[in-house]
Amino acid sequence: MLSIYNTLTKNVEEIRPITPGRVTMYTCGPTVYRYAHIGNLRTYLMADWIRRILEADGNEVYHIKNITDVGHMRQELAEAGGDKMIMAALAEGKSLQEIGEFYAEWFWKDEERTNIKPAHVFPWASHHIPEMLEMVTTLMGNGGAYEAGGNIYFDVNSFPEYGKLSRNFGGDLLEGVRAEADPLKRDPRDFTLWKAAEPGRDVKWDSPWGEGFPGWHIECSAMAHKYLGEHFDIHTGGVDNVFPHHEDEIAQSEGTFGHRHVNYWVHGQHLLADGAKMAKSAGNVFLVEDLATRGFDPLAFRYLCMTVRYRHRMNFTFTSLKAAEKALTGLRNRLWVWRNAAAGAGQHVLSNDGKTWSARFWDAVHNDLDLPTALAITWEMSRSELAPADKVELLLDFDRVFGLDLDKVPMQYEIGPTTSAAIDRRAALREQSAYSDADAMREEVIANGMVVEDIGTATRVRPQTMLELQSARWPSVSASREVPSLLDQPDLYEFTFLLNAYDYVDDVRRCVEAVLRHTGGASVEMIVVDNGSTDGTAEYLEQAQAEHAKVKVIHCDHVVGDAAGKNIGLKQARGKYIILLDASTEVVGDVMSPVAEHLADGTVGVFGPFGLTTDDMQHFHEEVDRGDADAMQAYCMAFRRADLESVGLMHESFRFYRNLDIDYCFQFKDAGYRVVCDSSLPLVRHEHRQWEELEENQRDELSRKNFGRFLKRWGNRPDLLINPAARGFDTGFRH
Numbered sequence: 001m002l003s004i005y006n007t008l009t010k011n012v013e014e015i016r017p018i019t020p021g022r023v024t025m026y027t028c029g030p031t032v033y034r035y036a037h038i039g040n041l042r043t044y045l046m047a048d049w050i051r052r053i054l055e056a057d058g059n060e061v062y063h064i065k066n067i068t069d070v071g072h073m074r075q076e077l078a079e080a081g082g083d084k085m086i087m088a089a090l091a092e093g094k095s096l097q098e099i100g101e102f103y104a105e106w107f108w109k110d111e112e113r114t115n116i117k118p119a120h121v122f123p124w125a126s127h128h129i130p131e132m133l134e135m136v137t138t139l140m141g142n143g144g145a146y147e148a149g150g151n152i153y154f155d156v157n158s159f160p161e162y163g164k165l166s167r168n169f170g171g172d173l174l175e176g177v178r179a180e181a182d183p184l185k186r187d188p189r190d191f192t193l194w195k196a197a198e199p200g201r202d203v204k205w206d207s208p209w210g211e212g213f214p215g216w217h218i219e220c221s222a223m224a225h226k227y228l229g230e231h232f233d234i235h236t237g238g239v240d241n242v243f244p245h246h247e248d249e250i251a252q253s254e255g256t257f258g259h260r261h262v263n264y265w266v267h268g269q270h271l272l273a274d275g276a277k278m279a280k281s282a283g284n285v286f287l288v289e290d291l292a293t294r295g296f297d298p299l300a301f302r303y304l305c306m307t308v309r310y311r312h313r314m315n316f317t318f319t320s321l322k323a324a325e326k327a328l329t330g331l332r333n334r335l336w337v338w339r340n341a342a343a344g345a346g347q348h349v350l351s352n353d354g355k356t357w358s359a360r361f362w363d364a365v366h367n368d369l370d371l372p373t374a375l376a377i378t379w380e381m382s383r384s385e386l387a388p389a390d391k392v393e394l395l396l397d398f399d400r401v402f403g404l405d406l407d408k409v410p411m412q413y414e415i416g417p418t419t420s421a422a423i424d425r426r427a428a429l430r431e432q433s434a435y436s437d438a439d440a441m442r443e444e445v446i447a448n449g450m451v452v453e454d455i456g457t458a459t460r461v462r463p464q465t466m467l468e469l470q471s472a473r474w475p476s477v478s479a480s481r482e483v484p485s486l487l488d489q490p491d492l493y494e495f496t497f498l499l500n501a502y503d504y505v506d507d508v509r510r511c512v513e514a515v516l517r518h519t520g521g522a523s524v525e526m527i528v529v530d531n532g533s534t535d536g537t538a539e540y541l542e543q544a545q546a547e548h549a550k551v552k553v554i555h556c557d558h559v560v561g562d563a564a565g566k567n568i569g570l571k572q573a574r575g576k577y578i579i580l581l582d583a584s585t586e587v588v589g590d591v592m593s594p595v596a597e598h599l600a601d602g603t604v605g606v607f608g609p610f611g612l613t614t615d616d617m618q619h620f621h622e623e624v625d626r627g628d629a630d631a632m633q634a635y636c637m638a639f640r641r642a643d644l645e646s647v648g649l650m651h652e653s654f655r656f657y658r659n660l661d662i663d664y665c666f667q668f669k670d671a672g673y674r675v676v677c678d679s680s681l682p683l684v685r686h687e688h689r690q691w692e693e694l695e696e697n698q699r700d701e702l703s704r705k706n707f708g709r710f711l712k713r714w715g716n717r718p719d720l721l722i723n724p725a726a727r728g729f730d731t732g733f734r735h
């Protein structure tokens, strides 16, 4: 029987359905005015595994997953500064319903690709306004709610158990609600059930208290009640739903019905990406589509999520995703081999050893969804002496929980006649011990997009996976730590031009070609780091590398972030001088001579054309044309490679470029070097599209975050400024 951690009781408990054999389950579903990311998907996967285990145990599971649409959308969007895509869709005359349907379709597609069983009902919030109003009316009638200014609030003091789920009774609770100081509330913890429509609002409904729209929490109470009744078994969501969403749901529902609402509350932990909270502005929000675009099987993400217990935070990296895909391919291959070995065995009865493996597996999954252990048992079983027929039966049985679609692994992969003939010829050559000829034949098969593996005397051929095909095109790295540092190696060139390239292939091309045009016969290499591009930049760079000996490309399999991308290039650079460029710049003359000239002065650490100065560490100005500066902008920044040993590499917490250049210049200054500027360097600055194409609120957020990082490191070091005393800058900082 499945036991699972109940947030309500803080205990791991056996799931005992209210109606034996039938489990009712509600999952807080997607908000359909944005894409669901892989962190959201992880929570839905958790619910899916719970459902699969309960079903494998013979229960019927009735599963509801709501679709949060409209309601507060306008308000939320306005607060967030507006979402370009939504605003554009609205401007085009698309209705909110159409926008919702668009994102819901994507959500369902992502669920399908990750093999999440569809809920039995996906109720839309906007289609259940009467049910919500009915609950609000009941609460108004029994003293659980009150009206103020056309809004209806839940009266937290009418529900003494408020806080029982989140254990948020006192100070923390106030902490959580402080942001919205609403003078109409009797108690700051009270929350909105119904909100009066403000003038001009077009998404609104009639109610006994005038036109308005529902609060967010009431939708889940009302829809859970409609489809699952007043009392049901399991409610799932992400940990960020515990408070206030689920706490408020309990208060509303139990305040309405006068008895317990849900027996088991189950919450999935957060997913981090590259060690950081996913944020659009940090460039580390990944969608299932992003994984698919990069060649991954979405089921590899499903596999990856099984390697971490649902109650633990999971750090998603492309390195771990690659490992997961490899493991998944391995399981499929083994099943393929066992199936062929067991073929023709007829009716099969599981051996006693097989039953022992089975018992171990089910113990693990029943033990609070311990999928990491279940996977370990599966691999151990696959390597055991068990008969292939037993292995086939067990793995397919386990896959009822895993949901990796292993039953779709065929007995024979379809291979074309050319490949088939090549395999036959290769077998004949091997028989004659003509191994080098056989190997050549093998290469031919691989070139046709197939994988050849010899198991004993048999040869298996299967199509390459998308990932194998993509990584065969060019190697890529997932993190800067995978790239060896050559900083201790001697110089090979006079100059390294370094470009950290994102998408915007035209800008990248302009920048690369300009460097090639103006470096002639000089001793130059140009390193371009392809920072996870998907718009054809990678293909262009491969072509440039093939045509020009100077160009060296390093591909990243995803956006690794700005500092990490630049560090990859720095570690691989072999030029005496490194000239770091941005794709928005275009070299229009000889930049090498002035760079070499200025950097011949050992006191100069950084040289470039776009210097900055500051009076207060808060505002940096482009007012210096020539001479010492407080920092250099990364549009073009040159330094000696030999100094990197003492100065160090860039700080990789800067995923976005902004302020990274200033931060890095302060590293040089801290090591005793000057930053020097000469604006006459022959360089043109074009539109910086990475910045121009950001939304206003993202720019603010990014700038603020990166500036915070900078200030934290250097805020108390005004001594590093070119002339701190003359600027009267000595108050407010610790020395």
Ligand SMILES: [Zn+2]
Pocket: 027, 028, 029, 220, 245
């Ligand atoms: Zn909900």
